[in-house]
Amino acid sequence: MATTQELSDFLAQVERRAFKQTVYAVRDEHAALDIVQDAMLKLAEKYGTHDMGEYPMLFQRILQNTMKDYWRRQKVRNLWTTLLSSFGGGDEDGEExxxxxxxxxxxxxxxxxxxxxxxxxxxxxxxxxxxxxxxxxxxxxxxxxxxxxxxxxxxxxxxxxxxxxxxxxxxxxxxxxxxxxxxxxxxxxxxxxxxxxx
Amino acid sequence: MNHEQDTAKAIISLLDDELASMDANVVNKLVTARQQALSAMRASHQTAMADSRGGVLRLFGDTISSGRNLTIVVLLASLAFFAFITTQQLTSQDVIEQDDAFILGSELPPEAYLDKGFDTWLAQDSSH
Known part of the structure; x- marks a missing residue:
């Protein structure tokens, strides 16, 4: 069973790479930060007491799943945006x-x-x-x-x-x-x- | 294969190099996210501990609760038993009263009903 300090050390070791990895995948720094934060929280809350050796695999799995959730949400959001934009004019301020x-x-x-x-x-x-x-x-x-x-x-x-x-x-x-x-x-x-x- | 690994290592080396010069704002946000995750772990740990303690208390609570339920059941059963006994006594009293009234109201003296040979005599008498 890992301690809080061990989890802290692990997260400190992987957080930057996780962030960059997420940026490469979602191509949005703000979203990447949110995703990494979510993944950290999930790891700490649900698997914090697991053995430290399991952390890399668990964290990567959580990170990948959180990215998939993000893409799913994006897909739904894009669908609604497309539907709504077909009724109204283009919103140039909202451009990503x-x-x-x-x-x-x-x-x-x-x-x-x-x-x-x-x-x-x-x-x-x-x-x-x-x-x-x-x-x-x-x-x-x-x-x-x-x-x-x-x-x-x-x-x-x-x-x-x-x-x-x-x-x-x-x-x-x-x-x-x-x-x-x-x-x-x-x-x-x-x-x-x-x-x-x- | 070795060449493939060399290429991969070279790429990773450059990527690692870039991590050191990451934007301070992003680094701060990551540190904050880490602190939040650790707080969540501590909170989750405390909740788990409280749950386990609560489990013991709940066990006591369950025992107390089941004891209370048992008391109520025993009380109800006692009440039902008392009502049954009282009813039985009242019913048997009615029967005795009816018997007394019958004996006193009868033409024959009460001793006649206690005489075991009376029924035989009565049967012989009716056959004549």
Whole structure:
């Protein structure tokens, strides 16, 4: 049975990655924060007393389910918005911000930084865009397997699929990412070099 | 496979690097969310403890409640028994009173009914 301190340590360790992972999936920082907060609360309330070793898998599962709930709500909301907007005029004030614009503005903030940092920032922007373009299952498998450092069995349990599927998703994700990055003019060697520098 | 893992590791390394320079506003919100989750865990833990304590009290409460119910049942049963006995006594009293009235109102003396040979004599007498 885990203590409050152990849960705190675990959440502190994963919260940033969870946030970024959610941003890649939902492409909205505010929604991502809400989703991560919900997932943290659910983990603490319902599974807080579980063994600490179960936390990564449980948290990922909760996070994925919370994202799915968000998409379901979005789907219903979009349906109503479409229906209502067909009766009224378009509401330009209610337009959602494009996350890519945010990403660009973040880049502009760093224009005074040295060239190397700027180059790394650009590489990162390309990677993030590529991650957002990945099919959701591939992205989930990639993030859990490589970023969360979960093994194949844990990833399979969190995703609710077989270990073979996890391996397939991971392999496809890496190939898709490599292809997208190459299309953006970033070679594998350059990528590995950037990764090593950081 | 190794090349695949190298690519993945390079990507992850860059992503990890970015985490360190995450927007302070987002980091603060995440810290707040974590604190809320921990508070929720503590509250949930306390509720569970209170429930378990409440369980013991509830057990006592149940015992007390069942004892009270038993008392009510015993009282009702006693009342019913008392009513039954009283009714029985009153009924038997009526029968005795009716018997006394019959004996006193009869033409024969009461001793005649106590004489065991009277019925035989009466039967013989009626046959003549």
């Amino acid at each position: 911000r494009d996350p890519l614009e945010t990403l660009e503005s973040d880049d502009h903030d760093n224009r005074d930084e040295p060239d190397a940092q700027l180059e790394r920032k650009q590489t990162l922007a390309i990677i993030e865009t590529a991650l957002k373009k990945l099919p959701s299952r591939q992205r989930e498998a990639f993030v859990m397997r490589y970023w969360e450092d979960m093994d194949v069995a844990e990833t399979a349990a969190a995703m609710g699929c077989s270990e073979g599927s996890v391996k397939t998703h991971c392999s496809r994700a890496v190939h898709t990412l490599s292809a997208i990055l190459e299309q953006s003019g970033l070679s594998k060697q350059g990528l590995i070099k950037s990764g090593a520098e950081s």
